[in-house]
Amino acid sequence: MASSILQVESIVKRAAQQAGFELAGIAPAADSPELQSFPEWIAAGHAGEMKYMEARDEQGSLKRASLSRVAPWARSVVVCAINYNTDHPYSTEVQDPDRGWISRYAWSREDYHGAVLRRLQQVEAALHEAVEESAPQLITRSYVDTGPIVERVFAKYAGVGWIGKNTCIINQKIGSWLFLGVILTSLDLTPDVPAPDRCGTCTRCIEACPTDAILAPYQLDANRCISYLTIEKRGSIPEELRAGIGRHVFGCDICQDVCPWNRKAPATSAPEFSAREGLVNPALDWLAEMSAEGFRETFRGSPIRRAKRSGLRRNAVLAMGNSGNGQFLQLLKELVIDEDESVAESAIWAMERLRNLL
Numbered sequence: 001m002a003s004s005i006l007q008v009e010s011i012v013k014r015a016a017q018q019a020g021f022e023l024a025g026i027a028p029a030a031d032s033p034e035l036q037s038f039p040e041w042i043a044a045g046h047a048g049e050m051k052y053m054e055a056r057d058e059q060g061s062l063k064r065a066s067l068s069r070v071a072p073w074a075r076s077v078v079v080c081a082i083n084y085n086t087d088h089p090y091s092t093e094v095q096d097p098d099r100g101w102i103s104r105y106a107w108s109r110e111d112y113h114g115a116v117l118r119r120l121q122q123v124e125a126a127l128h129e130a131v132e133e134s135a136p137q138l139i140t141r142s143y144v145d146t147g148p149i150v151e152r153v154f155a156k157y158a159g160v161g162w163i164g165k166n167t168c169i170i171n172q173k174i175g176s177w178l179f180l181g182v183i184l185t186s187l188d189l190t191p192d193v194p195a196p197d198r199c200g201t202c203t204r205c206i207e208a209c210p211t212d213a214i215l216a217p218y219q220l221d222a223n224r225c226i227s228y229l230t231i232e233k234r235g236s237i238p239e240e241l242r243a244g245i246g247r248h249v250f251g252c253d254i255c256q257d258v259c260p261w262n263r264k265a266p267a268t269s270a271p272e273f274s275a276r277e278g279l280v281n282p283a284l285d286w287l288a289e290m291s292a293e294g295f296r297e298t299f300r301g302s303p304i305r306r307a308k309r310s311g312l313r314r315n316a317v318l319a320m321g322n323s324g325n326g327q328f329l330q331l332l333k334e335l336v337i338d339e340d341e342s343v344a345e346s347a348i349w350a351m352e353r354l355r356n357l358l
């Protein structure tokens, strides 16, 4: 006998749990007020050089602004979330002038896209199996970051969590260290209740952001965000933001580290997300001097490849400048004539910055 729609929802959520997702919910594939402001955010230039955010359809409309336009067949969105937190201290709890900071999500050996997609495809398969008789024409698409969809907006409407003032999805029980995956489906499933906003009067993330990237609650300017600057931005980083970058060499966790909802965030049980040795508080000189071969070897399959060797070395040089550790002066002096222009130029800045701090 074919499954009823209600059963399908339970089957999907059970499949998500079996695949290792802590959270799963269903959102309508509808446009929402959050998406209405997306074109405005893009027009203001807040996406920086992240051109994929600006992908447009043949009519010239932003794909991510309207799911009903890019996937008119979609009726529901299954949103799954998996916790990637580990039991290491937060960046705000560690101060070591020799060492940099890599964002928590990038400590694992394997790129999370593959690890999450594999699990998501198990859920997708369970969905197909559940309705193969009643809905043989079922269409589904699974995405981890790559779909024409702002995942966190649908995560909110699927009840997975609310969108915090730091723009991350926060779950009341497990916090915000979450990877999201979405399955668009042509099935009309009963949606979950959207998660209520529990930020209240708190403004910790806004106050803690070292580069003032959270312009107003729920409003991020990627151009000022350390995550964007250290991962996506190529070439030179604007001088006025370099001091604020501190010791970050890949991403930034500060606005999540200070969030009260992460105070008791549990550690993940997914083996793929365990931290690799050397990536928690990495040595800055190791990164700044890394050869092309060393970069390839060390970061094979890792999300850190996205910054490219050039970006990672540039970031390590800036972090040395901000470190206050005079022992880096010698290495910086050598890097002033580095063949990579952005590394060399950053080294000049870093030497001056370091001398001012000493």
Ligand code: SF4
Pocket (backbone or CB within 6 Å): 166, 208, 209, 210, 211, 212, 213, 214, 220, 224, 225, 226, 227, 252, 253, 254, 255, 256
């Ligand atoms: S990730 Fe860092 S720089 Fe970006 S908004 Fe959060 S605290 Fe600010």
Ligand code: SF4
Pocket (backbone or CB within 6 Å): 164, 165, 166, 167, 198, 199, 200, 202, 203, 204, 205, 206, 255, 258, 259, 260, 261
């Ligand atoms: S730090 Fe406070 S305001 Fe920021 S996301 Fe967390 S609860 Fe919301």
